[in-house]
Amino acid sequence: MSSARGTYGRLLAGLELPLPGRGRTLARWRALAELTAANVVTGRLAEAHADAVAITTDLGAPELVEPGSHWGVWAAEPPRPRLYAAEAGGSWTLTGTKPWCSGASLCTHALVTATTDDDGAVALFAVDLRLPGVRAVPDTWPAVGMADSDSGWVELEGVPARRLGSHADYLDRPGFWHGGAGVAACWFGGAAGVAAPLLARAARPGASDLVRAHAGATATELGAGWAMLTEAAATIDADPDDRDGLRAARALAVRTRIDRLAATVVERVGRGLGAGPLCADGDHARRVADLGVYIRQTHAEADEAQIAAEVAARAEAGEDATTLWEAIIGFSPTGANAPERAPAADRPASTDDDA
The missing domain is CATH 2.40.110.10 (Butyryl-CoA Dehydrogenase, subunit A, domain 2)
Structure with missing residues (x-):
């Protein structure tokens, strides 16, 4: 022992x-x-x-x-x-x-x-x-x-x-997928930690446009990722027993998106700051290496394929695919719930103010 x-x-x-x-x-x-x-x-x-x-x-x-x-x-x-x-x-x-x-x-x-x-x-x-x-x-x-x-x-x-x-x-309890999505929250945190030196550098006087461009893009990625986690957490709390049966697809969507986010953040930070932090900052270098291994708990494209396979199987059983996609995405991919657009003859001519 x-x-x-x-x-x-x-x-x-x-x-x-x-x-x-x-x-x-x-x-x-x-x-x-x-x-x-x-x-x-x-x-x-x-x-x-x-x-x-x-x-x-x-x-x-x-x-x-x-x-x-x-x-x-x-x-x-x-x-x-x-x-x-x-x-x-x-x-x-x-x-x-x-x-x-x-x-x-x-x-x-x-x-x-x-x-x-x-x-x-x-x-x-x-x-x-x-x-x-x-x-x-x-x-x-x-x-x-x-x-x-x-x-x-x-x-x-x-x-x-x-x-x-x-x-x-x-495996079959709803909590299995609650936990699976929770792992993505850890990946998100690791990515935020990797991003910290870039965001700090970009906020300094005289930072280059290149550094600030990578920092802005990185902050945007992190903001989108946190919004997705926030929505996923709210969905779990609203339906902890998974009445619509989409817990796996939703969790896999969160996991694969945060996986890709983390990889993008690592790349952006490296391009923005160069090799310096990886060579001179042991904590940062370790964080980058650790995160690269941790996010490989996903099955990458295989997990993404599973999301679509679940929709396809249920659609084959008679469910509406568009409704299933909307439940996963949060928005209908066909705009099915949007007000019907007026025919061209009934719409006013556009003006510069419409741009």
Whole structure:
């Protein structure tokens, strides 16, 4: 067991975030964005812990996440390596290897998915990582970006765990996508942190037009991104149970847009300020590297294709595609609700004042 277990416990003990979908989702996302703007790794680890609080609450076990603990959520399911769960006498144990574990040697507890021995299905478990039989595998996270997130493999050997539900219980609840959109708030915060030196330089007397052009474009990107997050948070709070069934499409739209925003901000800052901050400011260089890895949690164009595929499937089942797009975009792409335009013969001739 690593001596690093619980490193972030004190920070997280003071992190009291509103649960998503309860009326204060934007306040939750703002706090996560602010943490990530200050330090991308801290924001990423705090988001996972906050997600664990939301998940355990959704699944009827809010008492699991105790003050002073530090939880990870390890739900990646690649073909290998695999983690297996076995039941005996009503109790479960976990054996095998779990990859992509953010906070592998830092977390005190984790929510993990594992394949059950009885039927081969995937289920969700809560596990105390301080128990014997848990080992963070060295040299399985050689990354430069997000290096401090310690996202390597964890081996477990006969470790007791509590089964919280099936994989479907975890994935199919509306909160899964509330959390997925919340990750984008962290990406936004990381992008804002990357932008800070450019925005500061542009506000100084004598800043070049080039610097100010990149700063203006960057501020515009950030403003648009925050507006999208604000609207998404309001939609979640207005319909936390996802009555229209578009939670996945909306969350993916937010995630892919903020992913692209973050990449644009990194490029704008580099073009506006040159290599100087990347070479002379260690915090900035680390933030850029960390953010580049963090936003790759998206599946990029595959996620964007999923948005359209969901609309197409529902349209094939008889729903109106334009109405579905309007629900995702917030505006009808056909202008279907606009007043009918008068025929040309009934409209007054245009004047210079109309321009």
